[in-house]
Amino acid sequence: MTSPIGGIAPIGIGAVSGVAGAQTGTPAAQGTDGFAAVLASSFDRMAGLQASADGMAAQAATGDLKDVHDYIIASTEAKLATEMVVTIKNQAVAAFNEIMRMPI
């Protein structure tokens, strides 16, 4: 059962290193956990973007927001990051299922 998971790791790294690795600058893609570490760092980044968007939403509610577009850009970025992480996750799960369906 461990060999299919080992097969997923290079797929995940190839899919994510161009985005999360370049973004955070961390060598997570080369970690021992492979795809899990990459996905975790992507989630961390997504959580950070969502937190900043949430902070701006609170500022907008309290009247402290100076620039409307800052909030819109932050929420757009958070939305895009979420979509990207979900897409990568779906791809990895699809690859995993594909391998699991492989007739042995």
Place this chain on the structure above:
Amino acid sequence: MAIFDTLGISGSGLMVHRKWLDAVSDNMANVNTVNPYDAEPFRERLIVAQSVDYGSGEGGVRVARAEFGGDPQGRVVYEPDHPLANEEGYVRYPDIDMGDQMVQLLMAQRGYQANLAVIERATSAYQAALQLGKG
């Protein structure tokens, strides 16, 4: 260089044009501000934009500083009934041209809209790229 760099760069453009709008509105608001003859009149506010190098920095633009424009002497107007007038009946108005301010307003507005359009297009481009993974 972040992943959604375009959004940040366009955001800096929005910031500069928003400040330009602020400066124009400040000038418009003070177009009839009267000062005594001996005092300095309200000076036209100008925004100086400076590009941020994309190669070494994060790209985009920023406001380097605000400067004063117009004639530092302002317009000397003869209004003897004005409470701020001196013995000869003169006061100072700011040297702000309404036509010039309206043109600047249009330019700032269009620049703001252009940056918003870039954000919109970039967002749909990123989403189209993500559609690659949904096939």
